[in-house]
Amino acid sequence: MMKQQLQVMLQLQDEINSVVNSDWRGQQFPWYRAIWVESAELLDHYGWKWWKKQSPEMDQVKLELVDIWHFGLSLELQHGAPAAVAERMLAELDTVPPAAGDFREHLEAFTLNTLASRSFDLGGFAQLMADVELNFAELYQRYVGKNVLNRFRQDNGYKDGSYVKNWQGREDNEHLAELSRALDSAAADYSEQLYLALEARYRSMAVA
Structure with missing residues (x-):
């Protein structure tokens, strides 16, 4: 089921990108930059200010993670067709055990890796999902x-x-x-x- 759903999402992302620009792969859009900006918005919804009381807005946090996932799929699709990309992504998702720690620090590590490599840190994203209890079905x-x-x-x-x-x-x-x-x-x-x-x-x- 997970493999099928991943293939569906990759196909849907390919289709919506093609609606926006038929030659989207050739344009080499800075998807990593979009992830960086979305990560900052996510942090605002989670809360980071030590001088005022804040509680995580978990629904908004998950929505921002979904937006990041859109851009991550686009980065992954730069490297091949949906079926082949799904196999590689699935293998990586299956081998990433969640670690203990602070969500904000995990988000900063994910963002840093994304900017440094200009690629999708799939392991880091899986960690963020685990942190906020966002399972694959959701x-x-x-x-x-x-x-x-x-x-x-x-x-x-x-x-x-x-x-x-x-x-x-x-x-x-x-x-x-x-x-x-x-x-x-x-x-x-x-x-x-x-x-x-x-x-x-x-x-x-x-x-x-």
């Missing part, structure tokens, strides 16, 4: 949801500014979360089901 569900929403936005005018993000007083990601809970994320066509459900609601609300 990562998959959250990733597919965000990927579907990104694709839906692109298909409905996000690039030219005509897309309407608020649907009758609620943001599109709220509708996405509601729809995703009603579907089986283990289904082989989960992403297609979610896209169609999102599209049906968007049209029914006459916001397009």
Whole structure:
């Protein structure tokens, strides 16, 4: 199941990147820089200020990890087709035992490794997942949801500014979360089901 879900995510990432730019591999976009910026946003949601009381906003922390995963998959896909990349990633994920320590220090190590190598520190990411109890099944569900929403936005005018993000007083990601809970994320066509459900609601609300 994990291998299949990883292949699905890689394929979806390849597809959304191609929607944005058909020659995205040739552009050599600085995905590592996007990971660096997302890591800083993640740290803000987790909390780092010693002069005020802060509690981790765990849902937001997980959302930021999913955003980082998007960029990490893109970096991995620079090296080959989804099927081949999945084999290598799966092997590395299976050999990374989580270590004890502070999440913020693990995040800093992950970010440092990403900037130094300009590649995806998969072992470091697996450590961050373990730190916040984000298992692979939840990562998959959250990733597919965000990927579907990104694709839906692109298909409905996000690039030219005509897309309407608020649907009758609620943001599109709220509708996405509601729809995703009603579907089986283990289904082989989960992403297609979610896209169609999102599209049906968007049209029914006459916001397009």
